[in-house]
Amino acid sequence: MEGKSSINVAIIAYGYAGRKIHAHLxxxxxxxxxxxxxxxxxxxRNQAKIDHPSCKTFETFEEVLSDPDVHLVVLASPTSLHCDQAVRALRANKHVVTDKPMCRTVSECDLMLAAARDSGKMLSVFQNRRWDGDFLTVQQVLAEKQLGERVRFMELAFQRFGLSGKAWKNSSIEEGAGALLDLGAHTVDQLNRINQKPISTIYARILKDFPEAxxxxxxxxxxxNYVDGSTALLDISSIAANPKPRFHLSGPKATFTKYGLDPQELAMVAGDIDSARESPANSGTVTDGASKAVTVIPTLPGxxxxxxxxxxxxxxxxxxxEVPASQIRKNVAVLEAAQLSALHNKVIPFAQVYGVTERQD
Structure with a gap:
C-alpha cells in the first residue's frame, strides 16, 4: 500500500488483548x-467508542470484511478462531495481524500461509516479546560471545501461578488455550531466534493439575534437541509460586542468568508503556567458568x-x-510436536511434524 499516508485498522475482539495491548500500541x-x-x-462496543470516539464499531466479522475502508485486520480473538478469520480476511483483500499463538497446528498454519500467498496481502504474527528488554540483552550477550563460541545449553522459562484471568484460556490445549500455547508461543519464538540451527527431536511432558479446569x-x-548436539529446555508453568530464571544459557566460557519479567505489559495496563522501567535488581549476570567472577549485565530497554x-x-x-508469518511455522511445529510427544510419551522426530528436513549450514 505504498503511496498511502495511513492504514485503517479494525481490531477483532475487544477484551484484554484487544483493548489493553493492541489498541494501546x-x-x-x-x-x-x-x-x-x-x-x-x-x-x-460502547467501551470502544469511549476509548476511541472516532472509530466505527462492528457486531460481526462479516461487517468488517465487507467494509472497503478496512485495510488491516488485527485478530485479538481466541486462538481457535485465528485460522478461519485470517483466511477469510486475506481472501477479502485485507492485511492481517494475528495475536500469538498464530494457530493450533501446522496444518492450520499452512492454510493461513497459502491464503496470504494467494492474496498477496501481509500476514504477520504479534510476537511482541522479541522486543522484551531481557531478550534483547540475551541477543547482545550472545553476539558478543560472552559465553564462548557456542551455547551448548539453553533454558528458557515463562512461569506464573494460577489459571489465566481470561475465561477462554482455561479450556483446553486442543481448543488453543492453556499456558503452553499462551506463554509457550513467546518462549518458543525467542528460542528459535536465539538458536536457528536445525532441530532434530522434541520430547515433552505436559501436566494437568487444575481440577476446576x-x-x-x-x-x-x-x-x-539440535542436530549440532546442543539442547534447550523450555519450562512453561502455571504452578510456579517462585519462578526460576527467565533465561539460563551456558557456553564453554560462561553462564548467563536473568530473572524477572519485562515490565512493559504492566506499564501498558497502567496506561503508558513508555513509562516501563526495570529494577536494576533484576539485571542479568554472566558468571565466568574459570575465575567464577560475576559480571552484572544491565538490561537493555525493551x-x-x-x-x-x-x-x-x-x-x-x-x-x-520483521515478523512474517512464514517465520512462525517453526514455532507452531515445536508446540505441536511437544503435544504429540506428551500424548504418546515418546521422542518425536521434528521433521515428522515440521514436514521438511532443515538444512544444516
Missing part, C-alpha cells in the same frame, strides 16, 4: 489508524512499539517485515 503508531473495533458484546495444562517441560511501527513502515513504505 496502535494508537501510538504513526500511520496506523484505529478505524474500527468488532465485538459481539454491546458493552464492549481439567483440560488445561499446569506445567510443560519441553526438551529441544520496546514493544517497534512491532507495529515496523508493520506501518512495511505497508506504507515497503520496509522489510
Amino acid at each position: 496502535l494508537a501510538r503508531t504513526p500511520g496506523l489508524v484505529i478505524y474500527g473495533v468488532m465485538a459481539r458484546s454491546a458493552e464492549l 481439567p483440560g488445561v495444562d499446569s506445567n510443560s517441560i519441553i526438551f529441544v 520496546r514493544w512499539r517497534n512491532y507495529y511501527e515496523n508493520v506501518a513502515d512495511h505497508l506504507l513504505r515497503g520496509a522489510t517485515l
Whole structure:
C-alpha cells in the first residue's frame, strides 16, 4: 500500500488483548489508524467508542470484511478462531495481524500461509516479546560471545501461578488455550531466534493439575534437541509460586542468568508503556567458568512499539517485515510436536511434524 499516508485498522475482539495491548500500541503508531473495533458484546462496543470516539464499531466479522475502508485486520480473538478469520480476511483483500499463538497446528498454519500467498496481502504474527528488554540483552550477550563460541545449553522459562484471568484460556490445549500455547508461543519464538540451527527431536511432558479446569495444562517441560548436539529446555508453568530464571544459557566460557519479567505489559495496563522501567535488581549476570567472577549485565530497554511501527513502515513504505508469518511455522511445529510427544510419551522426530528436513549450514 505504498503511496498511502495511513492504514485503517479494525481490531477483532475487544477484551484484554484487544483493548489493553493492541489498541494501546496502535494508537501510538504513526500511520496506523484505529478505524474500527468488532465485538459481539454491546458493552464492549460502547467501551470502544469511549476509548476511541472516532472509530466505527462492528457486531460481526462479516461487517468488517465487507467494509472497503478496512485495510488491516488485527485478530485479538481466541486462538481457535485465528485460522478461519485470517483466511477469510486475506481472501477479502485485507492485511492481517494475528495475536500469538498464530494457530493450533501446522496444518492450520499452512492454510493461513497459502491464503496470504494467494492474496498477496501481509500476514504477520504479534510476537511482541522479541522486543522484551531481557531478550534483547540475551541477543547482545550472545553476539558478543560472552559465553564462548557456542551455547551448548539453553533454558528458557515463562512461569506464573494460577489459571489465566481470561475465561477462554482455561479450556483446553486442543481448543488453543492453556499456558503452553499462551506463554509457550513467546518462549518458543525467542528460542528459535536465539538458536536457528536445525532441530532434530522434541520430547515433552505436559501436566494437568487444575481440577476446576481439567483440560488445561499446569506445567510443560519441553526438551529441544539440535542436530549440532546442543539442547534447550523450555519450562512453561502455571504452578510456579517462585519462578526460576527467565533465561539460563551456558557456553564453554560462561553462564548467563536473568530473572524477572519485562515490565512493559504492566506499564501498558497502567496506561503508558513508555513509562516501563526495570529494577536494576533484576539485571542479568554472566558468571565466568574459570575465575567464577560475576559480571552484572544491565538490561537493555525493551520496546514493544517497534512491532507495529515496523508493520506501518512495511505497508506504507515497503520496509522489510520483521515478523512474517512464514517465520512462525517453526514455532507452531515445536508446540505441536511437544503435544504429540506428551500424548504418546515418546521422542518425536521434528521433521515428522515440521514436514521438511532443515538444512544444516
